[in-house]
Amino acid sequence: MKDEAFQAQIAAARAYENLFVAGLFQEWAPRVIDFAQIQPGHRVLDVGCGTGILARETVQRIGPTGFVAGLDLNPGMLAVAEQLAPTLEWRQGKAESIPFPDQSFDRVVSQFSLMFFSDRHQAIREMLRVLKPHGRLAVAVWDSLANNPAYACEVGLLERVAGKSAADALRAPFVLGDRNPVVSLFEQAGTDSVTIMTQPGSARFPSIRTMVEADLRGWLPVMDVVLAEAQIQQILSEAEADLNPFIKVDRSIQFETSAHIVTGVKPH
Numbered sequence: 001m002k003d004e005a006f007q008a009q010i011a012a013a014r015a016y017e018n019l020f021v022a023g024l025f026q027e028w029a030p031r032v033i034d035f036a037q038i039q040p041g042h043r044v045l046d047v048g049c050g051t052g053i054l055a056r057e058t059v060q061r062i063g064p065t066g067f068v069a070g071l072d073l074n075p076g077m078l079a080v081a082e083q084l085a086p087t088l089e090w091r092q093g094k095a096e097s098i099p100f101p102d103q104s105f106d107r108v109v110s111q112f113s114l115m116f117f118s119d120r121h122q123a124i125r126e127m128l129r130v131l132k133p134h135g136r137l138a139v140a141v142w143d144s145l146a147n148n149p150a151y152a153c154e155v156g157l158l159e160r161v162a163g164k165s166a167a168d169a170l171r172a173p174f175v176l177g178d179r180n181p182v183v184s185l186f187e188q189a190g191t192d193s194v195t196i197m198t199q200p201g202s203a204r205f206p207s208i209r210t211m212v213e214a215d216l217r218g219w220l221p222v223m224d225v226v227l228a229e230a231q232i233q234q235i236l237s238e239a240e241a242d243l244n245p246f247i248k249v250d251r252s253i254q255f256e257t258s259a260h261i262v263t264g265v266k267p268h
């Protein structure tokens with residue numbers, strides 16, 4: 001990759017860590033770890049680790065005899081992960097072909113990444129391959145948009161001002177919201193004892209503008225949607241009214257979220 005493109009990826013990953021991890025993703029890491037039943041001494045893989053929040057939290061639980069590795073496709077995410085936690089193992093690669101041998105891990109965890117894998121069935125098969133027999137996996141995915149109302153509002157705004165492709169880019173994180181198909185996906189890939197627990201969460205961003213601008217300038221281009229500056233400005237000005245129910249007295253924006261945590265076991 002050209003140095004300029006790599007530097008742009010690192011800048012995007014830093015913004016992701018500062019805004020999205022802090023405001024939205026961080027609180028889920030301890031929960032995923034609890035559902036995975038991670039214990040001191042375990043070898044753990046975080047698939048689609050991004051800037052590494054789940055791997056960093058895992059280190060607190062596994063102690064000095066454990067081992068944690070983070071896997072992600074995006075070199076910029078991994079560069080920031082490495083800056084934040086240089087002693088952990090960070091690998092670039094695809095969830096669909098995990099670069100570790102069979103039966104390398106006691107636990108495989110993943111949060112808010114499965115929806116973006118190009119072949120989800122194959123990714124789960126790979127998670128099972130690298131697990132030891134009876135090893136456990138825990139995977140978090142967002143609940144449906146209907147149960148994440150602030151994002152439903154923002155999707156409506158994008159559809160109104162910028163059209164379907166822009167709205168679909170923001171719908172993408174919520175495509176695994178229906179519980180039954182998600183359970184089937186894990187079972188069909190060969191997972192035993194699949195459970196799914198729907199959990200409430202809460203998100204917080206410094207202002208509506210910060211949140212919506214990050215989605216428009218940071219997230220939509222990742223999904224190949226680049227809006228004209230005039231559209232961005234129109235969405236930002238209309239967002240104040242549309243997202244008004246979620247504004248607090250200090251002008252920050254806070255809202256309830258909902259996600260599923262799926263667990264399962266590798267058959268013997």
Ligand SMILES: C[S@@+](CC[C@H](N)C(=O)[O-])C[C@H]1O[C@@H](n2cnc3c(N)ncnc32)[C@H](O)[C@@H]1O
Nearest residue numbers: 025048049050072073074094095111113116117
């Ligand atoms: C929304 S982020 C979640 C990151 C992290 N788990 C967190 O909680 O902050 C989704 C991540 O999945 C990664 N990703 C997407 N497709 C992938 C694939 N096929 N294999 C590995 N990682 C992938 C992206 O690069 C991105 O870092």
